[in-house]
Amino acid sequence: MTLNSLLHEQRQQINAVLEQQLDARVSPASKLHAAMHYALVLGGKRVRPFLTYSVGGICGAPKAALDTAAAAVECIHAYSLVHDDLPAMDNDDLRRGQPTCHRAFDEATAILAGDALQTLAFELLSSDNAELPAARQVAMLRVLAHASGSRGMCGGQALDLAATDAHLSEPELEQVHQLKTGALITAAVQLGVLAGNDEAQQYYNDFSQFATWLGLAFQVQDDILDVVGSTETLGKTNGKDEAANKSTYVQLLGLDAARVKLTQLHQKALQALHGIPYNTQLLENFAEQLLNRDH
Secondary structure, eight states, X not given: OOHHHHHHHHHHHHHHHHHHHHHTTOOSOHHHHHHHHHHHHSOOOOHHHHHHHHHHHHTTOOHHHHHHHHHHHHHHHHHHHHHHTSTTTTOOSEETTEEOHHHHSOHHHHHHHHHHHXXXXXXXXXXXXXXXXXXXXHHHHHHHHHHHSTXXXXXXXXXXXXXXXXXXXXXXXXXXXIIIIIHHHHHHHHHHHHTSOTGGGGGHHHHHHHHHHHHHHHHHHHHHHHHHSOHHXXXXXXXXXXXXXXXXXXXXXXXXXXXXXXXXXXXXHHHHGGGOOSOOHHHHHHHHHHTTOOO
């Protein structure tokens, strides 16, 4: 099976899981439920679920555990996008080629939809799972909570907002992106490992290092695409970072040097896989495609 075929198959898989989980939890607040569905199910590359499925597959994880973990991490990602797009944050009108959640509904409903998606993630991850030891399940909850909070994604967003009109150094910018984008990508990989067999746990740090470099490279590519991509291709408004005077790798290093940085980070991600005695070709191929994407 080609990588594109596998990506398509796993997108269908996670979309079906997300639909199923939402349908099983229909809220009496119908508008809120519709906004949750809109934010979670309509579109998206599903990068984080793919990483969870792929790493979990390499590590011998049971499918049911991966479905739950992949759905949980995507709920957190979707909630973060809903809140990031709000007028008080990035003030975006377009996401995945569609009006952002607060434009399609209203600000209050969007805020509540984000809140509900966050809590849904932890409801899913804490549900009964006979295939995983309780201690492993608690570890997965801890990983996702840490990656989502003030020392992870939320902290990165706060630093990013504070850096508007500021000139960050490269280490400062790296910290912002490692938290805002990298933390959840790393968590997606770590959840796949934790859902795996006992032997795989000894390679937790190697997989985590791969994810750290991949997450940072992913953000560098985002910075590049914000400059060279079109709104139609990206599915979101291009040039927003420059217009908002945000610190980016392109603004800090220049376009050519940012591309060099991307290549360096890509190589570091691949090197991190060398210490893992499993077949990681799928992850290498995915990293290559992810970092050469046009949206």
